[in-house]
Amino acid sequence: xxxxxxxxxxxxxxxxxxxxxxxxxxxxxxxxxxxxxxxxxxxxxxxxxxxxxxxxxxxxxxxxxxxxxxxxxxxxxxxxxxxxxxxxxxxxxxxxxxxxxxxxxxxxxxxxxxxxxxxxxxxxxxxxxxxxxxxxxxxxxxxxxxxxxxxxxxxxxxxxxxxxxxxxxxxxxxxxxxxxxxxxxxxxxxxxxxxxxxxxxxxxxxxxxxxxxxxxxxxxxxxxxxxxxxxxxxxxxxxxxxxxxxxxxxxxxxxxxxxxxxxxxxxxxxxxxxxxxxxxxxxxxxxxxxxxxxxxxxxxxxxxxxxxxxxxxxxxxxxxxxxxxxxxxxxxxxxxxxxxxxxxxxxxxxxxxxxxxxxxxxxxxxxxxxxxxxxxxxxxxxxxxxxxxxxxxxxxxxxxxxxxxxxxxxxxxxxxxxxxxxxxxxxxxxxxxxxxxxxxxxxxxxxxxxxxxxxxxxxxxxxxxxxxxxxxxxxxxxxxxxxxxxxxxxxxxxxxxxxxxxxxxxxxxxxxxxxxxxxxx
Amino acid sequence: xxxxxxxxxxxxxxxxxxxxxxxxxxxxxxxxxxxxxxxxxxxxxxxxxxxxxxxxxxxxxxxxxxxxxxxxxxxxxxxxxxxxxxxxxxxxxxxxxxxxxxxxxxxxxxxxxxxxxxxxxxxxxxxxxxxxxxxxxxxxxxxxxxxxxxxxxxxxxxxxxxxxxxxxxxxxxxxxxxxxxxxxxxxxxxxxxxxxxxxxxxxxxxxxxxxxxxxxxxxxxxxxxxxxxxxxxxxxxxxxxxxxxxxxxxxxxxxxxxxxxxxxxxxxxxxxxxxxxxxxxxxxxxxxxxxxxxxxxxxxxxxxxxxxxxxxxxxxxxxxxxxxxxxxxxxxxxxxxxxxxxxxxxxxxxxxxxxxxxxxxxxxxxxxxxxxxxxxxxxxxxxxxxxxxxxxxxxxxxxxxxxxxxxxxxxxxxxxxxxxxxxxxxxxxxxxxxxxxxxxxxxxxxxxxxxxxxxxxxxxxxxx
Numbered sequence: 014x015x016x017x018x019x020x021x022x023x024x025x026x027x028x029x030x031x032x033x034x035x036x037x038x039x040x041x042x043x044x045x046x047x048x049x050x051x052x053x054x055x056x057x058x059x060x061x062x063x064x065x066x067x068x069x070x071x072x073x074x075x076x077x078x079x080x081x082x083x084x085x086x087x088x089x090x091x092x093x094x095x096x097x098x099x100x101x102x103x104x105x106x107x108x109x110x111x112x113x114x115x116x117x118x119x120x121x122x123x124x125x126x127x128x129x130x131x132x133x134x135x136x137x138x139x140x141x142x143x144x145x146x147x148x149x150x151x152x153x154x155x156x157x158x159x160x161x162x163x164x165x166x167x168x169x170x171x172x173x174x175x176x177x178x179x180x181x182x183x184x185x186x187x188x189x190x191x192x193x194x195x196x197x198x199x200x201x202x203x204x205x206x207x208x209x210x211x212x213x214x215x216x217x218x219x220x221x222x223x224x225x226x227x228x229x230x231x232x233x234x235x236x237x238x239x240x241x242x243x244x245x246x247x248x249x250x251x252x253x254x255x256x257x258x259x260x261x262x263x264x265x266x267x268x269x270x271x272x273x274x275x276x277x278x279x280x281x282x283x284x285x286x287x288x289x290x291x292x293x294x295x296x297x298x299x300x301x302x303x304x305x306x307x308x309x310x311x312x313x314x315x316x317x318x319x320x321x322x323x324x325x326x327x328x329x330x331x332x333x334x335x336x337x338x339x340x341x342x343x344x345x346x347x348x349x350x351x352x353x354x355x356x357x358x359x360x361x362x363x364x365x366x367x368x369x370x371x372x373x374x375x376x377x378x379x380x381x382x383x384x385x386x387x388x389x390x391x392x393x394x395x396x397x398x399x400x401x402x403x404x405x406x407x408x409x410x411x412x413x414x415x416x417x418x419x420x421x422x423x424x425x426x427x428x429x430x431x432x433x434x435x436x437x438x439x440x441x442x443x444x445x446x447x448x449x450x451x452x453x454x455x456x457x458x459x460x461x462x463x464x465x466x467x468x469x470x471x472x473x474x475x476x477x478x479x480x481x482x483x484x485x486x487x488x489x490x491x492x493x494x495x496x497x498x499x500x501x502x503x504x505x506x507x508x509x510x511x512x513x514x515x516x517x518x519x520x521x522x523x524x525x526x527x528x529x530x531x532x533x534x
Numbered sequence: 535x536x537x538x539x540x541x542x543x544x545x546x547x548x549x550x551x552x553x554x555x556x557x558x559x560x561x562x563x564x565x566x567x568x569x570x571x572x573x574x575x576x577x578x579x580x581x582x583x584x585x586x587x588x589x590x591x592x593x594x595x596x597x598x599x600x601x602x603x604x605x606x607x608x609x610x611x612x613x614x615x616x617x618x619x620x621x622x623x624x625x626x627x628x629x630x631x632x633x634x635x636x637x638x639x640x641x642x643x644x645x646x647x648x649x650x651x652x653x654x655x656x657x658x659x660x661x662x663x664x665x666x667x668x669x670x671x672x673x674x675x676x677x678x679x680x681x682x683x684x685x686x687x688x689x690x691x692x693x694x695x696x697x698x699x700x701x702x703x704x705x706x707x708x709x710x711x712x713x714x715x716x717x718x719x720x721x722x723x724x725x726x727x728x729x730x731x732x733x734x735x736x737x738x739x740x741x742x743x744x745x746x747x748x749x750x751x752x753x754x755x756x757x758x759x760x761x762x763x764x765x766x767x768x769x770x771x772x773x774x775x776x777x778x779x780x781x782x783x784x785x786x787x788x789x790x791x792x793x794x795x796x797x798x799x800x801x802x803x804x805x806x807x808x809x810x811x812x813x814x815x816x817x818x819x820x821x822x823x824x825x826x827x828x829x830x831x832x833x834x835x836x837x838x839x840x841x842x843x844x845x846x847x848x849x850x851x852x853x854x855x856x857x858x859x860x861x862x863x864x865x866x867x868x869x870x871x872x873x874x875x876x877x878x879x880x881x882x883x884x885x886x887x888x889x890x891x892x893x894x895x896x897x898x899x900x901x902x903x904x905x906x907x908x909x910x911x912x913x914x915x916x917x918x919x920x921x922x923x924x925x926x927x928x929x930x931x932x933x934x935x936x937x938x939x940x941x942x943x944x945x946x947x948x949x950x951x952x953x954x955x956x957x958x959x960x961x962x963x964x965x966x967x968x969x970x971x972x973x974x975x976x977x978x979x980x981x982x983x984x985x986x987x988x989x990x991x992x993x994x995x996x997x998x
Contacts, residue, residue: 025573027552114918115570117925117956122548122567124924129567130540133559135551140573143580144550153548154540158555178535194545194564197555233541257537426554455558 014045014083017090018069019097020052021078026101027135031078032422032429034100041096043089044082049097052077055419059430062402119147133196134183135159138419141184142166149173149181156196157183157238160415167240171249181250183238187214187423190221190234197236198425200454201488205230207321208264210254212237212271215367215452216298216314218484219511220268223318225486226509229325232264233257239368242274242282251278252285259289267293268321270314272372273300283308292324298369299376299392314373315512339513346506347520350446350478351528354521358445358476359529361386361522362438363409364431366424367484367511370450371411374515381519382407383526389414404438407522409448425457428464435468439475445525446478448518450511451496453485460491462499473504478521480506482514578954581835584998588833588853590951597828597836597852598929598947601892604824605701607753608816611744615691618679618708622691625672626650629687629885630843631858632675635666639844639863641722641880644971645686646673648724652732653690659724659972677839677850680826681708682818682885684811685720685967686844693732694740696816698756700823707823709816711735711743714809715975721967722880723974742802746788754784756820760894761934763813764944769902770817771886771895772909772963772978777813782806818885821892829855835995836928837948840891840960840983844883844967847984851950851991853998861986866966868979869910878976880969887962887983890923893931893946896963896980897923901936901944909963909978919961920945926952926960950995953988 031049038047048065050056052073060066065081073079080097084090116122123129132148134141138161145162148155149170157170162184174181182189188211189196193204200218202225211217214236221231235258237250251269258264267286274282274297283305286293294309295302296317302310309329311317319332361378365371368390375392385393389401390411398405401416412424412431424431431449438444449469451461458464462483469479481500485493500507508514546565549556556568583589615621626649628642638646647662650671656662665671676683683689695708713731717723747753759780766776782803793799806812825838834852841848846860863881870876889895899905900920903913920936923945930943948960959982966977 029552029554114921115568116921117570117572117958118952119548119550119569121921121924122569124930125921126546126548126565126567128544128565129546129548130543131545132548132550133555135549135555136571137573144571148548148550152535154537158551178537178539180537180540191540192542192545194547194559194562196547196559253537257541260538261541263541455561456552456554 014085015087015090016065016067016081016083017087017094018067019080019094020069020073021080022076024078026078029422029426030101032427034097037100038082038093038097041089041093043085044093045085046083047093048079048081050079050421051075052079053419055416056421059421119144119151123151123153130154131156131191131196133158138162138184142170145170145181146173149177149179152177152179154180155182156186156189156236157181158185158187158197159183160185161419164240164245167238168246171246175249175253180235180254182236185214186236186238188217188234189236190231192233195455198452198454198456199234200225200486202486203230204232206232206263206265206325207268208232208258208261208266209268209270210235210237210251210258211269212239212241212251213298213369213372215450215484216270216369218367218452218454219314219370220270220318220321222484222486223315223510224322227318227322229322232261239272242271242278244275244277248274248278248282251282255282255285259291265291266321266324267291268317269293269295270317270369271297273297279303294320294324298373299379313377313512314369315510340516343513343517343520347517347524350506350521351524354445354478354525355476357442359522359525360441360443361407361446361448361518362404362444363448364434364438365409365411365450366413366431367450367452368411368413370484370511371409373511374409374448377512377515378407378519381516381523383523383530389416404441410434425452428458428461432465432468435465435472439468439472439477444477446480446518446521447472448514449479449481450514451481451483451485451500453483453489453491453493453496455490457491462496466499466503469500469503469505478506479504480508480514480518482508482511484511572957574955575957580955581951581992581996584833584996586998588998590833590835590995593831593833593853594836594928594947594949597831597834600703600828600831601824601946602931602933603702604757604827606698606707606756606820606823607701608696608747608756609699609753610697610747611694611740612697614689614693614695614708617695617697618681618689620679624670625674625691627674627676627679627681627683627687627689628843629676629683629685629883630841631846631848631860633673633843633845635673637845639880639883640969640971641883641967642686642688642844644722644724644973645688645719647971648719648728649688649690651724652729653692675841675843676885677841679708680706680822682822682888683710683720684712684814684818684886685884685965686722687885688719692736694736696819698816698819698823699753700827703827705823705826707819707826709819711739712809712812712815715811717974721965721975722971724972738798739802739805742789742793742798743785745792746785749788749792750785754781756816757824757933759784760817760820764894764898764901764934765937767902767904769895769898769905771814771889772965773902773905774813774817775810777817778806778810781813781816814886817894818888821888821894824892825888828852833998835949835951837891837950840887840948841885842882842887844880847882847987849987849991851995853995857994859987859991859994861984864981864984866964866979866981867910868966868977870966870977871975874968874976878968880967882962882964882981883967884964886964890960890962891948893944894934896961897927898934898936898944899963900938905963909980911980922958923961925956926958928952950988950991954992959983959985959988
């Protein structure tokens with residue numbers, strides 16, 4: 014094998030373009046592996062793991078573009094680097110009208126299109142706050158997809174937005190659905206009477222798609238970014254979003270999703286929620302929702318969606334019954350899976366692309382499992398993984414965490430990292446159950462199930478049970494039914510919701526834990 | 535505004551970042567502007583206040599207000615030594631930033647030597663060179679004397695000049711008369727043909743025009759003329775066909791009324807009619823007269839001078855009107871006359887970039903698709919040039935509008951901060967002079983201003 018490196022100093026391309034180039038390179042004959050990434054520390058450590066970190070690559074700065082090819086010989090590797098340069102130089106198709114001019118700055122975009130009202134910002138974190146500030150000063154609502162934005166910037170941006178009566182969704186807000194238009198990662202949804210404000214991007218996707226599957230549409234879906242409900246940010250956007258939905262005539266039921274907020278923020282949100290006659294479902298994942306008039310507390314995203322749907326007709330009493338029946342079904346499904354498991358296989362491994370979905374799974378496992386679940390984004394800091402690249406005991410990895418996304422595409426777009434990790438877990442003889450989330454919709458990978466299925470088969474062949482849920486709708490570009498079928502064909506236990514998938518996996522592993530305990534006695 | 539006001543309204547999205555997000559929104563039938571976003575140049579932070587606390591934005595608003603308020607009017611003519619402040623018998627003005635004879639480029643040397651011969655100070659090229667080198671002749675930039683000169687930009691004492699008054703501020707600007715294309719002094723050409731034309735311009739063209747102008751007491755409004763020319767396919771830098779025609783129309787009756795010799799008048803009209811660039815020497819000083827009152831606004835990041843001498847490219851900011859920021863003049867990508875090529879080309883030269891500085895010229899290229907026949911490129915490139923220049927300018931000139939852009943104002947006021955942040959350099963279209971003295975014009979083309987002088991100016995501004 015021969016590894017060749019090319020460093021392009023101070024050259025910037027968006028991470029999706031880099032991913033596409035890397036993918037084309039990997040497909041070239043004689044090329045074993047290829048990486049086209051910005052020279053961040055995180056990317057360098059990924060290169061190191063793949064055996065692609067040459068001395069040249071090691072010396073690259075975050076402003077440098079690093080191209081590394083590992084191939085059968087030097088000639089092939091060099092040719093691949095040439096191909097990469099040509100691919101990078103290829104210009105995007107002109108938009109329309111024969112003029113391929115695209116404005117370079119927000120200011121001139123607004124000049125060119127004065128009716129612009131929303132900016133979707135997904136540039137590298139260190140530039141994102143400035144762009145968001147420009148957008149707000151131009152009077153645009155902002156979906157700030159970028160992460161790696163400082164807390165100080167977030168607070169000042171949100172105060173600015175609040176004063177101007179604008180939305181500042183983010184940072185790290187992956188999803189918003191405004192007036193039926195999906196922004197960022199979002200699903201094709203029917204319009205309807207439920208309005209959602211969510212501090213959790215995939216949480217928003219999960220509840221809205223579960224609603225859609227029950228035939229209930231969405232009025233507005235507002236993301237706030239994960240830190241909005243912290244004490245220091247004060248829930249500025251959740252409060253502003255909530256008020257806007259309360260005043261919105263199309264919204265009849267409101268649904269709020271977040272990890273447990275700071276106590277003071279919880280109080281303010283519930284106070285605000287109580288000012289409206291509209292039923293308000295509150296899902297503070299893993300935390301308790303204090304009772305307040307008009308508030309419907311939900312423990313899981315699935316329960317939240319069920320409560321919102323039934324609140325429309327005043328039949329929220331049915332929800333517990335539905336959940337109990339589901340639990341019985343899952344119990345029944347878990348038994349043969351546990352019984353078929355070979356001895357020594359007792360560990361649970363979650364490889365997730367959706368942060369909230371990973372969080373919801375941990376909340377469920379906390380109640381089901383005897384042993385702790387380690388994570389790079391744990392419920393409790395004591396269960397922080399010592400090395401995110403190596404599982405320990407029960408483990409769930411959120412591959413969408415910043416440590417994995419600096420300078421490379423999110424795992425909802427690029428399944429490469431997750432594929433490699435599945436193959437890594439397949440080598441581990443302790444693993445019993447692998448849990449995956451597949452998130453469909455605009456912006457997401459065109460065929461995540463297809464992309465993952467080969468690695469999944471390898472895990473299945475190794476004797477690992479694979480459980481998954483698909484967050485999406487039939488109208489999504491990837492089509493829910495097709496993705497589900499591909500997964501089932503690969504031997505995956507597909508569940509109706511992320512909560513159900515976590516429960517099924519948890520039930521299987523809980524049975525295995527009991528076997529171990531029984532044997533120990 | 536309130537958040538709920540967005541509900542129910544059609545969305546129009548600006549996408550800043552991942553192209554895929556723009557595509558996903560477009561696929562839903564929603565209008566998207568997808569920015570061609572690039573990170574700011576390394577180490578360039580937004581600059582809102584200078585080191586001593588001057589508010590840059592506020593200063594720029596004042597600069598823009600002054601430039602927009604300008605009313606440049608052709609009020610008369612005169613002889614350089616008599617009317618240009620600080621001009622004297624042994625002084626020669628040139629284009630661009632200050633330069634010594636030793637560093638002066640070929641065509642500018644050629645023009646200086648030609649001017650010395652025309653002035654009668656030297657008999658031939660050899661004598662002229664000895665004199666120019668002797669130190670007896672004082673060289674100074676046109677811009678130091680309220681003047682602008684195309685290409686070599688040479689102004690010698692006995693040359694007739696146009697006098698432009700900015701009626702809003704009372705300041706004046708000066709420029710020689712355009713000789714036409716081909717073997718001409720401003721391209722560094724020498725020879726009897728060149729001197730003879732200059733002599734005729736002094737002896738016949740000047741008095742005829744001067745008498746006519748004297749008969750128009752209100753003068754000729756150049757701002758209105760530039761605005762009209764922009765609607766007629768000129769950008770008033772490298773295309774002046776419409777402006778020249780408009781000028782002849784405006785001065786025509788006065789020319790007829792003040793004519794003392796109809797044959798002389800006919801020669802004057804023929805000369806102007808055969809020179810599509812005649813109006814350049816009016817659009818340039820109109821720009822100079824318009825921009826100069828903005829000089830001295832403390833803290834402003836706007837460029838008030840952008841000029842080249844064929845050796846150096848120099849800019850000055852409104853906040854630092856005495857200070858030149860220079861970098862080597864660039865190479866022009868262009869179209870060449872038969873038998874000439876890039877090898878013959880002198881680097882970028884001339885004060886004509888005053889037009890871009892004042893909000894027209896290359897920045898208004900969208901108004902002049904036919905320009906591309908002269909400087910190369912395509913009509914859509916002309917539109918893209920204007921659109922791109924909006925990225926680095928502080929404002930839009932409502933007085934100069936572009937029909938094809940739905941009568942949008944031209945990009946006005948090069949903001950050195952935006953040049954740095956956007957990483958976009960001003961685009962210039964220009965004629966190309968032969969690098970050797972005495973030859974003349976060899977082509978025309980396009981280039982970008984050099985980055986180094988903008989970097990230096992930005993740093994100096996931040997430190998103010």
